Amino acid sequence: MSALDVAAVRKDFPIIEHHASLGRPFVYLDSASSSQKPRAVIDAMSEYYETTHANVHRGVYAIAQEADARYEAARRRVARFVNAPSENEILFTKNVTEALNLVAGSWGRANLRAGDIVVLTEMEHHSNIVPWQILQEQIGFEIRWLRVTPDHVLDLSDLEQTLDGAKVLSFTAMSNVLGTIPPIRHLVDAAHAAGAIAVIDAAQYVPHLPTDVQAMGADLVAFTGHKMLGPTGIGVLWGREALLDAMPPFLGGGGMIREVRLDGFTPEGLPHKFEAGTPPIAEAIGLAVACDELDRYGMDAVWAHERRVTAYAIETLTERLGDDLVIHGPPADGDRGGVLSLGFKDIHPHDITQVLDQSGVCVRAGHHCAKPLMRCLGVGATARASFYVYNDTDDVDALADALLACADFFF
C-alpha cells in the first residue's frame, strides 16, 4: 500500500483551486456532513447530460438504452466497491435517510408487531431513530437502547440481555459525532444469535474504510454518495437477496411494477422493486466514478491517512489548547474515525464556527442530528471537525490557530 499523496489528491478537487485562485483560505473540515467532489465525478455527470441523457428502463431508442446501460453499470460498480455478491442487492435511494426509512417502512412494517423489540444505540443519527419511532407509534413495539459509556464507546455489558427477544438491531458503524466505531462483527453476531436481523447505518464508514458487506455479516447496510466524493441525491441500501426478495415494496409508482391491473399490482423483481419513479441516473453515474477515484487512491491508504491526521489533530489540539479544549470521543489509538467533536472554553459552538469562518476554516456546529447523544454528553451542541482525503496536518494547524484566535476574541 502506498501512502496517500495529498498534494496530488488536492489537485483533483476544483473547489480547492477555486478558492486558491480567489486568494481565500479554504480549510474544509466538514466532510462528515458532505465531502467535496473531484473533477472526475463532476465531469462524468456533465458528460452524461451532454451526450446521453434519457430516462431509464423503458426506452428503445439508442440513448435511452445507453442511459440504462450506464445506470446499471453504476450499480455493478457500487456492488464491487462494497463487495456485494450481486448487483441485484444494491438499491439506489435518495440518501441514507431514505434507505433507513425503507428498512423501517418495508421490513419493519411487514415483520414487527405490538410487543416486539427493536434495539438501537444512543449514538444514532436521527435518521436511524425517527423512522423506527414513526413505526413504533403505529405498531406499538418496544425500542431498547444500547447506551454510550463515559469513554464514548457503546456499553455492551448487557448486550445479550438487551437483544433477548429482539427482532432487529440497527446501529451506526461510525458515530457522526464521536467518530466511535463499534465492534461491528460482534454486534452483528450477537443480533443473529438472538434471532434478530442486523441493520447498519454505514454513512460515516463506507467513505473512509475498506468495506466488505459480506465480511460485516449484516443483513442490510445503508450508505450515501455525497459523503464519499459522489453527488448529493443518491444513497444506497445493500441487503441480502433473500431478505430483500421477501420484503414488500416501499414506495409505489412507475419502474417498480411488473403488472398493474384495476384490482391490484405485481411488483418488479430486485432491485427495481424498490426504485419507484425516475431514479437518480446522473447521480448513480457520478457515484460510480467516485468509487473509481476512491479505489485509485486505495481505501487502505485513505483510512491510514485519516488515522494519521486524526492522531495528529488530537495531539496538536490538546497540546496547543490544553485544558480549555474538550474532545468528545475515543482517544487517537481507540476505534475511531476522523470526526472530532469539540468543546472550547464554554464558547458556544455557533460562535466558534462563526469566528473560524473568518479564517476560512469550515467546521459544523450544532447537535449533528444526534440529540439523544448530545443529552448523553451533557451538551447542547458541539463544534465538529472531520477529515477526508484532501485534508492534512496543515489543516489541523489552521484549525488550532483559528481556535486560539477565537479565544482571544471572546476573552
Added chain:
Amino acid sequence: MPGLEDLYREIILDHYRNPRNRGELPSPPAHRAEGFNPLCGDEIVLYVEVDGGGVIRDLKVGGQGCSISQSSASMMSAAVKGKTIDEARALTRAFKALMSIHESKLEGDGEPDGSGTDTPVPDPEVKLGDLEALQGVVKFPVRIKCATLSWNTLTQALDEVHQAS
C-alpha cells in the same frame, strides 16, 4: 464579507459574559415558557410574572445557547422588566422589524412597506436603545433565528398569560 465586529458588538459581548436576570422564578405564580431553535439546539426558558395590572413584575431567563441568543435574551429581559404587556409587545414588534427590515434588504426588496404578512409594523415611538446593537446580526442571516428566539418565546409566554387570565 461582513466582519466579526458587525456581529459581536461590545455591548453584546457584555450581556453574553454578564447575563442579566439569569435564573428561575417559582412557577406558579410565574409563567414558564420554553423556546427551541431546532437548527442549533439553543434553548431559552423564560419565567414571566405579570401582576393584575398587566405589568411584567419580574422575568428570569434560563437555558443555553450561543452568544447571540443569550445576549439577546439578556437585553430583552432588561428591556421588558417593569413594562406593561402592551409595551413589551410593542418592543417585540420593533425588534422583530429591525431583524426583518434587513432580511428584506438582503433579498433585494428594498424598504419594507409593511404589507408582508410576516413583517411586523413597528411603532415609531418605540425606542430600542441598546437592542439596536443587535442589528449587525442581520448581515449573518443564519444567526437571525438566534437573536429572535427569546423574543418569540416572550410572545408565546405573554399569549399564554393572556389566555389564562
